[in-house]
Amino acid sequence: MDFVQGVLAGDKLALARALTQVENGTPEGRSALSSLFAHTGKAHLVGITGASGTGKSSLVNQLARYYRNPDPGGSPCRVAVVAVDPTSPFTGGAILGDRIRMRDLAGDPGVFIRSMATRGSLGGIAATTAALAQVLDAAGFELILIETVGAGQSEVDIARLAHTTVVVEAPGFGDDIQAIKAGILEIADVIVVNKADLPGVENTERALRSSLDLAHPAPRRNLHHGRVELVHMSDDPAAESASIWAPPILRTVAIEGKGISELAKAIDSHRAHLHETGGWEQRERWRLQSELDLLLTDCLVAGFRSRLPSGIYEQALAGVLERRISPLQAVEQLMDRTG
C-alpha cells in the first residue's frame, strides 16, 4: 500500500498504518518516512512533560480543545497528540492510558491521537517518537502535542525534540531544593503549576520562581555526546541577552479548564519569540543534528557488529564477566579485530 500518498491526502487509515510501520522500523516505514520528510518542518512541536499524576494528559486534552476552538481572533488549527507511556522492562508489554483523559476530543476530525510505548528508551519518550511526529507533521497537523512518560529528573529527551517544552508541576511534589536540581526544570520554556486549586500552590510557585531567578539569565548550553557546547544566539552580547527567554510560570486547573487560554498564549508567544530571535532555526538544527547523530550511532554499531567475526563479541563479554578484562579493554580488543 502506498502510505505516502494516503498520508499526504489526509487518509486516516493510511496515516495510522504509516505510524505503525515507522514505529516498528519496517522497510516500508523507513521508505515512507524518507518520502514524507520533504513535507515536514511546518508543525509546531510542543512537549508536555512532568511527574506522573501532575495532570499532563488532562492538560493535553484541554490544550487540544483550546486550539480547536481558540479565543476570538485565533484560527483553529489541526492538532495531533503523541502520548508516550512506559514499556514494562520485564514483559515488554505496556498499558497506554493517556486517552482516558482525552475523551473530549473524540469525534473531532481535526484531532488525531496516537499512543505509544517507550519500548526500552529511558529518556521519557520512545526512540521513534521523533519519527512519528515527522509523519504527523507531513500529514498537515499544525500543532503536535507530545506527552512524555511521567518524568522525574533526567527524562529530558523531549527538549531535543520539541520546539517548546512545557513542564508540568503540581503542589506537593517536593521542596525548593528539588527545584534547583539539574534536569527537568532546565528544559522548561513554560512552567505550569497544575491542580492550582490544591493547598500549597503558593509554596510550589514560590520555589519554582526563586529557582528560575537563580538560573536566569544564562545562555543555553547543550550536552552533546557528553561534551558541553555553548549555544551562541548571536555574537553581539546585547542581542544575545535580548534573545533570552524567561520561562513564565502559570497556574492551571486542567479538569476545570482554568488557565488554559493563558497557557496557550504562553506557548504561542514562545513560538513567536523563537521566530523573532532565530531560535527556531537553531532548535531545528539541534533537533535534526541529534536525530542524525542517533541514527548514525545506531547504524555504526549495527555495521560494526555485523563485521565482527562470529563469537568474538561473546568472548569479549565473557572476559568482562570474569573480570579478566575491563569493559574499556574489551572495546579496544573488538576495535582491533575489525581494523
Place this chain on the structure above:
Amino acid sequence: MIDRKIRVLIAKPGLDGHDRGAKVVARALRDAGMEVIYTGLRQTPEMIAEAALQEDVDAVGLSILSGAHMALVPRVLELLKANGQERVRVFLGGIVPDEDVPILLELGVIGIYGPGTLSDTYINDIRKAVQAAAA
C-alpha cells in the same frame, strides 16, 4: 507470523461503570507483552472505532455488563469495517447470556470470556487470531 508488538484496545462501551474486569484483562495482556490502549468507561461505538483507527490496533476487547451487547457489538463491528479495519479482531468480556453467544460468534467476534476465564485462554486466542489475520 508477525514479529511486531500486538496492540489491543480495551474499551467499555455503554453505561455500566464496572471496569474491574477490563482492567484485569488489560493488565494480563500487558504481562503477556502486548501494548494495551485503555480508553476507560462509557465509550460510544463511534469513539471506540475512532480510537481503534488512530491507534492502528490489531484487536479490540469490549467489556459489557449492562446487557446491551446485542446493540453495541454489531455497531462496533460495522464501524470498524466502514473504516477499512475489517482485519481487527474483536473479543468480548462481561456478562453475555448463552443464547447470544453463537449469534455474536457468527458476527465475527473471536471469543467471549465471562467471569472465571483463565487469562491464558484469551491471550492465546488473541495471539492466534491476530497472527491469522496478518498472514
